[in-house]
Amino acid sequence: DTAVSQTPKYLVTQMGNDKSIKCEQNLGHDTMYWYKQDSKKFLKIMFSYNNKELIINETVPNRFSPKSPDKAHLNLHINSLELGDSAVYFCASSRGQGRTDTQYFGPGTRLTVL
Amino acid sequence: EDKVVQSPLSLVVHEGDTVTLNCSYEVTNFRSLLWYKQEKKAPTFLFMLTSSGIEKKSGRLSSILDKKELFSILNITATQTGDSAIYLCAVQGSSNTGKLIFGQGTTLQVKP
Numbered sequence: 001d002t003a004v005s006q007t008p009k010y011l012v013t014q015m016g017n018d019k020s021i022k023c024e025q026n027l028g029h030d031t032m033y034w035y036k037q038d039s040k041k042f043l044k045i046m047f048s049y050n051n052k053e054l055i056i057n058e059t060v061p062n063r064f065s066p067k068s069p070d071k072a073h074l075n076l077h078i079n080s081l082e083l084g085d086s087a088v089y090f091c092a093s094s095r096g097q098g099r100t101d102t103q104y105f106g107p108g109t110r111l112t113v114l
Numbered sequence: 115e116d117k118v119v120q121s122p123l124s125l126v127v128h129e130g131d132t133v134t135l136n137c138s139y140e141v142t143n144f145r146s147l148l149w150y151k152q153e154k155k156a157p158t159f160l161f162m163l164t165s166s167g168i169e170k171k172s173g174r175l176s177s178i179l180d181k182k183e184l185f186s187i188l189n190i191t192a193t194q195t196g197d198s199a200i201y202l203c204a205v206q207g208s209s210n211t212g213k214l215i216f217g218q219g220t221t222l223q224v225k226p
Contacts, residue, residue, distance in 0.1 A: 040218065043219075045213050048213065097212035100164065105157045106156055
């Protein structure tokens, strides 16, 4: 029984296309996150939602739009994909935003833009 | 700007060796430091450290935090090939949003 799941696992698409990645957690957590891991394995926060409310919005192109239909789901939509968007995107969740709230990560979605 | 730096960036050892991975940070109003292990897929949680000088231990892995000197170490004793992975250090600062700032990771390869 997967705690944080993402679909799809792999996504290969052409430049200029629009794509979505879905994330679901069954941990009953209130907070969810999107991270991007580049080719150098550097993980960087993109967005965070707490109970469907956006709380972190890092310097990310506005082609990226997160949507949280409920607190168990956080989807990421990307418009007009560019080569530089190729990366692994990880979803994570935590009980809250407190200092002792551990973040648990999904398996990642490897996006390749051709 | 908040920053987390890990060293070494990569390490190759043989089974049975002991390794020490380092993580130093500069963060406004430190709240917690976390270690993750990343094999092929998701980073998996190892430890969370919030207080100086208290060692966290799990099997052959242990970690300790020094809030005065702003660093943490992760020790792995009697390494096994299954310990081969990227080890990520992350720090939560004062933003109260749960935001984690990650280091660039240490890639550990354990040879038979």
